[in-house]
Amino acid sequence: MTHEVTDNRQNDSTLASSAFEHQMFKESTATRTSETEMDIRDRLTIKGGHVEGQEQVFTEGAMSLLELLCKQFASQVPQLLSNRVKKQALIDAGELPNFLPQTRAIRDGDWQIRGIPQDLTDRRVEITGPVERKMIINALNANVKVFMADFEDSLAPSWNKVVEGQINLRDAVRGEIEYTSPETGKHYRLNDSPAVLICRVRGLHLLEKHVEFDASSIPASLFDFALYFYNNYRQLLTKGSGPYFYLPKLESHEEARWWAKVFAFVEDRFCLQPGTIKCTCLIETLPAVFEMEEILYELRSNIVALNCGRWDYIFSYIKTLKNHPDRILPDRQAVTMDKSFLSAYSRLLVKTCHKRGALAMGGMAAFIPAKESEMNREVLEKVRRDKELEARNGHDGTWVAHPGLADTAMGIFNEYIGEDHVNQLHITRDVDAPIHARDLLLPCEGERSEAGMRVNIRIALQYIESWINGNGCVPIYGLMEDAATAEISRTSIWQWIKHEQKLSNGALVTNVLFKEMLVEELANVKLEVGAERFTHGSFTQAAVLLEKITTSDELVDFLTLPGYEMLTGQFG
Structure with a gap:
């Protein structure tokens, strides 16, 4: 053919x-x-x-x-x-x-x-x-x-x-x-x-x-x-x-x-x-x-x-x-x-x-x-x-x-x-071993830590708050966060809850643990951004949305879908 x-x-x-x-x-x-x-x-x-x-x-x-x-x-x-x-x-x-x-x-x-x-x-x-x-x-x-x-x-x-x-x-x-x-x-x-x-x-x-x-x-x-x-x-x-x-x-x-x-x-x-x-x-x-x-x-x-x-x-x-x-x-x-x-x-x-x-x-x-x-x-x-x-x-x-x-x-x-090319189209990788489906599906090893979970919560909180206020590109902790990185943050926690994963300190990841951390990290975000920014922002609404999509029985496909309802509610 x-x-x-x-x-x-x-x-x-x-x-x-x-x-x-x-x-x-x-x-x-x-x-x-x-x-x-x-x-x-x-x-x-x-x-x-x-x-x-x-x-x-x-x-x-x-x-x-x-x-x-x-x-x-x-x-x-x-x-x-x-x-x-x-x-x-x-x-x-x-x-x-x-x-x-x-x-x-x-x-x-x-x-x-x-x-x-x-x-x-x-x-x-x-x-x-x-x-x-x-x-x-x-x-x-x-x-x-x-x-x-x-x-x-x-x-x-x-x-x-x-x-x-x-x-x-x-x-x-x-x-x-x-x-x-x-x-x-x-x-x-x-x-x-x-x-x-x-x-x-x-x-x-x-x-x-x-x-x-x-x-x-x-x-x-x-x-x-x-x-x-x-x-x-x-x-x-x-x-x-x-x-x-x-x-x-x-x-x-x-x-x-x-x-x-x-x-x-x-x-x-x-x-x-x-x-x-x-x-x-x-x-x-x-x-x-x-x-x-x-x-x-x-x-x-x-x-x-x-x-x-x-x-x-x-x-x-x-x-x-x-x-x-x-x-x-x-x-x-x-x-x-x-x-x-x-x-x-x-x-x-x-x-x-x-x-x-x-x-x-x-x-x-x-x-x-x-x-x-x-x-x-x-x-x-x-x-x-x-x-x-x-x-x-x-x-x-x-x-x-x-x-x-x-x-x-x-x-x-x-x-x-190099000076003789404008791209690398000449690199064919023909000598590589074939890449099979199993190679694309291998999970990677690594720690599931309390610190990592808390960072995920703070990132998702701050990103969602900015997004529903009309800003979709947000610098947080030295990274330019967009919807994709916020999606990783919240779906990782959802996955850990669903499959009853334990953190490296032995704590079982549950809805209850997540909600406790969410309250604590919301308070930490308030300290980070300052009382005035927190009061005039939408952090509480962001926390409500984050809790809803992270503890739902079925994984919400995109946080921007419920987020869009809030965004259009505010901006017409």
Whole structure:
């Protein structure tokens, strides 16, 4: 079985010109509205309040595209999510994830992805962060190749922040984004050569409750995608880049196929060459690691890379194997990338991507620089060891959460990639022993300590409190925490309670023990943040939510789901 997929894209300037001319022709000759468009007219409703500047992104064209996408694709999302539930039920009943026998022909086939645009061939360091104005400017100006602007894990998606994020990205693409700090008066603007911009949309499991199609909330992923694409694709193509996306939390190649259909539909509608839209998929769920080649295959016209979303992956390992008492993880701090199951995951991703001509991106360094010099040296040493491991494995680039880590990461990948290459696609790992399902499922040894449990509680408390107040990216104890790391903190405790684990001091982890610690750690957090911050914050509400999701009989899939109800209650 042979699948030949060649890269027949024109060069960037020709592509931009062709795309722009096609669109101008299409719009100049569009003298009538089709019956299909008439059918969906007025079926899309904005329920959110007015956000200053929203007319810049809620244009007629953007809303028309969003309506069409909802009509064509929104109804398919519940079935994709139902398939996740069915697969999870089998694993809960005792099965273990494995490679799919029915797709072996794809894994054994001779095929390649379509190709990688010039401005995405070198991604040795990427920075990630929410779509806030100052963050966007600092990230695009950092010593990195790519900025991933995040509508997902590092953004608490209040209506204001989601809309303002689209406005901010529109301004950034046009080179018009500026910001003046109201506290210091410092002015921020883009440098002459900013990083390449990639937009991470929200996952398929999330809804945008402020927009309805046929009186039902729409998939948040379609909202994020449609607005970013429509408002920016012309400018991006004109300057030699393109509409680039990160796709989070995929669990199967069927979900990748759905995205491929979305991309093909939009490319056809806007007379763009197939493969103009490019994406990178995060392999951050345990089910997805067994379908990496199939995901690449389904998206082969549009995909350029896979990424090791390590923190979500650890969370997914716990969540997916929650009923398996022999797959229990230790303290979060002990679950590092040199552990067998995570090393196998990293090496398999590199081998799979490079076999198919795709880039293999490494994971997040969640550390943030310390103010004290000796402590900062320790932080940078931890980052250096982590990035050296990724570079040795053959990754083509990595993630950092703070501009202060960019130089360290860049230096390491410069050393490993060398002067003659811009990535490590030449590293095939063909001499490696095969990586089997059992290698990807091995639990790691380590201590389950009282100190580790208490730290988990404090981190989850502070993160949830910030999230429900509209901040999804929070520095806590020297790490930049986002939803993924908070998920590990609370699901670890849930898993220990369910399987009656003992801490290293002999204490049995129970609901009662957790509740006692929660009260004590809530008091400790009050001491840490101060009485005024605690009083004016939402720490009590966060504690109530944390208790509810940690002591529930069934594991809550994502803390952001009940958190979104609280967030939308506060921010409309």
